[in-house]
Amino acid sequence: MSTVDPALLHAFVDGELDLKSQLEMEQRLAGDPALRQRVEEIRLLRQEIREHAGYHAAPETLRTRVAALRSAAGDAPPSAAPSGVPTPTAASKAGRTIAWGRWLQWRPLAVGLGAAAVVALALQLAGPPPSRDEAIAAEVVASHVRSTLGEHLVDVASSDHHTVKPFLSSKLGFSPPVAALPLEGSALLGGRVDYLDGRPVAALVYRRDNTSSTPSSGPTAAPTARRSSARRAATAPRTGPRRG
Amino acid sequence: MSDEESWRRFEAVALPHLDAAYNLARWLTRNDHDAEDVVQESLVRAMRYLGGFRGEGARPWLLQIVRNTCWTWLKANRPAENVGLDDGDGPAHDIAAPAADEPPQVAMRRADRALIDQAIAALPAAFREVLVLRELEDLSYAEIARIAEIPIGTVMSRLARARAQLRSALAPAAARPVLRPVPKVAQNGGPP
16 A cells, blocks of 8 residues: 555645656555545546536626726726726626727628628639539549550559559549440550549549440549539540540 | 727737636635626736736736735735635535436436536635636646745645645545436336
8 A cells, every 4th residue: 555645646646746756656646546546536536527527617797897997097087996896787797898899890800701701602602512523523624635645554453453453442432333344445554543533543544446435433432422523524634545 | 009009019018818817716715796796806916016017928927916815815805714725625516406307317417527526616716716726727737826926835735735635525526426326216116
């Protein structure tokens, strides 16, 4: 059993011991289950108090009185300011004045915030969807062009979707749909991991009539909006190679 | 400094901590009305001392003024109270049984809250202030030492004793006899 000063134990729980005493206490605790039990009890009590003890926030009446202090400090001669308890009417009048002053001060900001909210809403309604899709389409095309310019068309070269799919799954953390023959006369060349719209996606490479095509696929578990944009994006490059 | 300027400084330094000031005063006076009076008086003093405020630790600075104002007020208005530091037995915990239509968890919460508040209120003021500054204001031992004008070692021992008293006051709560009507029902033999 321990002869530890309880004050030290409490200071330990509060994280208020200096490093040396802290280490000594940890050492004692390691070899003393009864002491550990006491520390745990202090922790629980502390938590209980912090969660349940009432915190008394300043009531409105006090705020009104504080506002009255201002007029006392500003209008009255300094000697009259201390210890003067304002009459209720004076206090509430001062409170009203302050409240109006506050409102007038904040009103431009409130109007500004309102306008900003309207603009943001308008942008939300009008702006992002097409521009976002366009951006993704452009990204897909750029990625496809890059892959055809260089040597790096695929990470895994196989016409067998049973080979391509597990490879991509292991790299991506989700399982992309890999169709063996998405279009008549097409052949799977392989797949690679690409980066699109801020996250890794699967890029599948097919050859059809001597052109390659790169549909990309995002995680199927992604939110609908993302999935649909990924699907829309995936159709974009198919037209690209045919033009070329 | 003009009145307007000094008010602005006061507003920026002291008023953000009005809740903390009231909370401490409320716990020390244990009364809404007295707490308001004490805080108002403290703010008047704070305005006067504002020139001496060095610009850091506004909350401890204000709380120190509130604490001193509280003690002056307690000595003047409640001289009989809290003379010794060992008279912290506290009142009996007559917590009302939960109302029938109240969900048990809400009732338990209310009972916890009432029990803990009563137990803290029953602490001697010297212990109570240290506990409130630590648990409700989350101040460090050093800050508490400064506010209460006592050595850090005294902060430590008072906090330990305050918690020990709370623990024994709350010990019946651990068993929660009021909140477990189950055995009674079983005795009556009635189905739940």
